[in-house]
Amino acid sequence: MKKVLFALTLLLSGISAYSQSIPYTNCEKCWLPDTLGNHRVVLTFSGSGKIAKAIIPWRRRDNDPENKRIIIQDGATSQKITNVKTGNINRETGEIYFEPTSGKGTYYVYYLPSKNEGRSNYPKGVYLKPEITASTDWLSALSSATAIPLANVKEFQSIDGFNTFYPMEVIATKAETDQLLSKHTGEDFLVFPEDRIYSIRMTDDLPQRWIERGPQSHFDGEAARNENFAFQLGLYALRDLQNVKVSFTNLTAAGGKVIAANKLFCINNNGVSYSGVPFSKTVDVTKGKIQALWCGIDVPEDAAPATYTGKAIISINGKTAKEITISLKVNSQLLKDGGVNEPWKMTRLRWLNSTMAQDNTVIAPYTPLVVKGNEISLLGRKVTVNKDGFPSQIQTFYTPEMTEYSKTPNNLLTEAIHFHFVKPDGKNMVLKSKGVQFTKTEPGTVQWAATSSNDTLKMEVTASLEFDGFIAYTVKVEALKDADLKDIDMHIPFKKDVAKYLMGLGQKGGYRPDNFEWKWDVAHKNQDGAWIGTVNAGLQYSLRDEKYVRPLNTNFYLQKPLLLPTSWANDNKGGITVAEKGEAILANNYSGERQMKKGDVLYYNFNLLITPFHTINTDFQWDNRFYHAYKPIDTIKAAGATIINIHHATAINPFINYPFIAWKKMQAYIDSAHDAGLKVKIYNTIRELSDHAYETFAMRSLGHEIYSPGKGGGFSWLQEHLGNDYIAAWFVPELKDAAIINSGQNRWHNYYVEGMNWLTQNVGIDGIYLDDVAFDRVTMKRVKRVLTKDGHPGIIDLHSANQYDKADGFNNSANLYMEHFPYLNRLWFGEYFDYEHNTPDFFLTEVSGIPFGLMGEMLQGGGNAWRGMVYGMTNRLPWSDGADPRPIWKVWDSFGMKGTKMIGYWVDTNPVKTDNDKVLATVYKKNGAVLVSIASWADADTTIQLKIDWKQLGIDPSKATITAPEIDKFQTARSFKLDEKIPVERAKGWLLIIK
Known part of the structure; x- marks a missing residue:
């Protein structure tokens, strides 16, 4: 006890x-x-x-x-x-x-x-x-x-x-509180400085601890040199308070020693956004409420041991300011990294304002952007900018196999992307462009601007293209005089051979419908755009306005949905149609009839992602086999895996998205894995955060900045210590680990980046396993930079449960997370994906990752081993549901998959086809031999005959053999004659070796 x-x-x-x-x-x-x-x-x-x-x-x-x-x-x-x-x-x-x-x-x-x-x-x-x-x-x-x-x-x-409720949740009685108030009738607020160890937890009740001590005008603390020292100023409002601010003076000691005022900060007043932009927060406190003001002192490394004294000044609109004397004893101890290895002392609060890895430096395998005239070249792609600022052409240079670059471009567009401003009579209003100007040309980012106008409207376009193929457009439309408009729309005219597949806008991934119409419904659907393309050329686009905020996802979309864009949606008059028009498949993004008064401004913003992002690294798929469980190193190595994923709720990573409590055990395990030649990645994502996070109440003091508002409830700890105003999330019964939902894009992302850097540099992690994602590409780029710094491998795989359901707003996982694909090494889009009843085009677009330069693995029910292999996919140990991938791994090794060229069934020139269009074949080719993966989507058992281009295979048919190696629970050993009919069971197939 x-x-x-x-x-x-x-x-x-x-x-x-x-x-x-x-x-x-x-x-x-x-x-x-x-x-x-x-x-x-x-x-x-x-x-x-x-x-x-x-x-x-x-x-x-x-x-x-x-x-x-x-x-x-x-x-x-x-x-x-x-x-x-x-x-x-x-x-x-x-x-x-x-x-x-x-x-x-x-x-x-x-x-x-x-x-x-x-x-x-x-x-x-x-x-x-x-x-x-x-x-x-x-x-x-x-x-x-x-x-x-x-x-x-x-x-x-x-x-x-x-x-425990002790000591910060043991309430003062009403009599004690009334007695305190009677002593301070003329004051607007009281201040209770508090040590960092005792987080202020309550907002409606004074702690008995404060009654015993009374309000204070001084704070005494002790810190080491180079320590990120934190403390609290507990503010109790006796009247409504507006715009509470904390400022600081220098801290001085005898002999002229100084800790400058700029080394002191209050996270409640000022910060740096996740995208690196400084901001100020307004803090208002209602009468009778308590507000914790979390402050910090970055003690300089060269601070001489002494006692430093200064002031914290709390000012409030229309009220008398109060000064709190700060007396900080700096001892002779020198801490490494600010003492962040002791996070229970709140030494990591400064991470909330970190700008680590914000510079948009080029990340491998991407190459610096090159600008020649109006053309911008990037890895495997090229964008030509029209005089109005929109793309006149977008090209990719990938072969259909996606394993090589081609000298012949794949043009995505039949003509430039363009806007129409349609007058009531149906005629287009012509805007004259002043031409495009490039305003920034750096290796990672190119920016440009263009203005077009007439006497009625002015359109100002600013855009940026980044090294991974992401283009962000801000389109400002201003009325120079009153205007009646039948429509404002944007046309994206795709080439027909490119617009083969579509994903998004309520459509499951697969072949593009001949035509369809979509309308906005943000209250129920997380839909604002689509991906249209083919395997080696495509474009994702999404429609936004200036008020866009990333919604919640993964079971919580309905609690914080998309904001309806004023411009594109236009009170639900807007929508999208995709249909054939002339030589093009036209994506018509219309907003409908409206009136604009002189001076009115609308933002028709949109983003583009050019796919694929890079060629497929098939050798990574064959060489790196994931073991997704915390098991002894020897067990995992014996299973043939090479990379270990450590989930949360394990001994070395117990608490969800907060892998900092058992880090010494984690480090020891990783060291052992490295000695055995294995890599280790950990579960750590952003969407929800464990209640065991040391900074929980410091972040709660920031209102809804980091935690989403909600109805509370959930596990007892949350109700007993948070009270209300949160969304209860994932819970692990065995560990009593209860999480709450993050609000979206906020300063916790800065902490996350710093945390990933710390884990890489100090614990030795080889990457992260992401379980759905609640941050955007800005944070993903930063994370990839810190994970790969100093030669670390920085392997990232992304798991997603199928988001195409009511709770998730009927979005497609691949469409939702495509902005992260440039930085991933593997997909695991397996949970709630049906491998038995979906079509090949669905697997290709939604599950495999191949049109984006990635490969994946299966999960639900163990997947379908035969269908998976036509995309190079197996399942993952030990999440196999009886479908053990090791027999197939054994075939990979015996055949020698490393160095083979993957030629998928989707490639017109595939040298091995079947005579049944419901039975598909993918070839893995090397000199003198091929491994052919055959899978059936036929409704019943059938027989097929191979159609082989022997010349393309480079094999003499007179000397060729076709054999099926023995594969446990997959197929029995067998040989086939070249012209022999091959039986194929329903939903199954073969792995055949031709040599």
């Missing part, structure tokens, strides 16, 4: 000693919290009789305690006492009567019992309602009793230290 006593002397810097007669303790594993809750009161009874009374000064932060069950247990027998009756129950005290069944001794009062309902990983914590279990006779005796002996409160206990 680990005791944490109110009576202890607090030796931490800046905290005065105080005492309380009743201690708080943590009693680990003393009871089962799943049945009794996380908190109890220990009573001692020395009286006699059948009735005892307890008055418990529990000072509870939860509301409506009278509506929550009380369970009393006999300490001697561990039996529940049924003769119990509550008296006056409120947040400050509880009056309880019970039968002391063992007479003198110890009794336990459990006062927050709850149960979890619903799905185990998304529990709904429900607090038990009061119950009546007392017998009529006992209640009658209670009602007539005149003198009832008291049971004394010995201590308050929590199931462990993580669940």
Whole structure:
């Protein structure tokens, strides 16, 4: 039993000693919290009789305690006492009567019992309602009793230290608060400086700790040299406060020593966005509320040991400012990296404002952008810019096999991308362009601008192209005088041979429909664009306006959906049609009829992604075999895997998206793996964050900047310590790890980048496993840079559960995450993907990654081994559902897959085809031999005959053999004659070696 006593002397810097007669303790594993809750009161009874009374000064932060069950247990027998009756129950005290069944001794009062309902990983914590279990006779005796002996409160206990309310959630009573207020009637607010170790947690109640200490005008702390030292200023509003700001003076010491004011900061007032843009925050505090202001001091490395003194000045609109004296003793210790290896001291708060890896340097395998006239060349692609600023042509230089670059370009467009401004009579309004000007030409980014206008409208276009093929357009349309418009639309005229497949706009990935129409419905659908293309040439586009905010995803889209773009949607008059028009497949992005008054401005912004991003690295697929579980190194190596993915909820990575608590164990495991020739990647993504994060309450002090607003609920810890206003997310029952949803793109991304850098440099991770993604390409680029710095491999694989459902807004995983594809090494789009009932074009576009320069793996139900192999996919150990990939890996090794050329069934010149268009063949070719993967989508068992171009294979048919090697649970060994009919079972196939 680990005791944490109110009576202890607090030796931490800046905290005065105080005492309380009743201690708080943590009693680990003393009871089962799943049945009794996380908190109890220990009573001692020395009286006699059948009735005892307890008055418990529990000072509870939860509301409506009278509506929550009380369970009393006999300490001697561990039996529940049924003769119990509550008296006056409120947040400050509880009056309880019970039968002391063992007479003198110890009794336990459990006062927050709850149960979890619903799905185990998304529990709904429900607090038990009061119950009546007392017998009529006992209640009658209670009602007539005149003198009832008291049971004394010995201590308050929590199931462990993580669940304790001590000391920052032990509330002050109303009388104590009123007495405090009576002493400060003329003031606007009170300040309670607080040590970093005790995060301010409550916003509606003062902690009893503050009543004991009272408001303070000084803060004392001690720090090492080069320490990122944090502290809090707890502000209690006695009136409504607007625009709370904290500024600092220099901290000075004897002999002229100085810590400059710019080394002090308050994360609640100022920050740097995830995209590197400085910003200021407005902090308002309602009367009666508490606001934690988290501050920091970056102690210089060369600071001389001394005591430095200065001021924190809290100013508020229309109120008298207050000054808090800061006295910081700097000792002689010198910390490495600011002390970030001790995050429980809040040394990583400065990471929230990090700009690490923001420079848009070119990331391998990409090459610097080259500008010649109006042409911009990038890896495997070229963009020609028209005089109005839009692309006149987009080209790719990939072969259909996607393993090589071609000298012959693939043109995507039949004519330039262009806007129409349609007058009421149906005629187009002509805008005259002043020509395009390139405003920035750097290896990673090229920017340009163009203005077109007439006497009615002006269109200002600014755009940037980045080295990976991402183009961002800002299109500002301003009315120079009143204008009636039948439509404003943008045409993207695709070449017919390019517009073979479509994904997005409510369409599952696959062959493009002949024509279809789509309308905006952001309340229900995470849809604002599509990918249209073929394997070696394509374009994703998305429609935005200036107010675009990335929505939530993965089960939470409906809680923070897309904002309807004012320009494109136009009160739901806008939409998109895709249909054949002349020589083109025209994507017509229209906004419909509208009126613009003089001075009105609309933003018709859009983004483009040119695909593929690079050639396919097939050798990476054959050489790198993932083992997705935390197992002994020897076990994994013996299985034939080369890369280990460490999920969360494991011994070395226990808490979701916060891999910093067990990092020493993680480092030891990674070192062992490296010694065995294996690489290790860890689960760490952004979407939700464990409640075990040390900075939880510091981030909660930022309002909704980092955590999404929500209705609360979920696991008991969240309800008991966060109260409300959050979205409960993933939960691991075994570890009691409860996560809450992040708000989207925010400063936590800066922390994330810094954290990935720290893990790479200090723990030795070889990359990350992403489980869906809630950040954009800006953060992805930064992460890739830090993961690959100093020669680290920086391997990233992305898993996604199929997003095409109601909770996710009917988006396609590949469409949703395409902006991240340039930086991935592998896809695992397997969960909830149906490998038995979808068509080959669906697998090609939504699952395989091939049209984007990637390869993937299967998951759901073990996948379909035969169909997977036509895309070079197997499943992943040990997530195989009985479909063990090792027999196929063995064939890869025996055949010698490394160095082969993959020629997919989608390549017109594929040298091996079948005579059945429902049975497809992909070739893996090397000198003198080919491995042919055959898979059937026929409705029934069938037979096929191979159609072989022997000359293209480079094999003499007179000497050729066709054999099927033995593959466990896949096929039996067999030889076929060159012209022999080959039987193919429904939904299965063959791996054949021709040599």
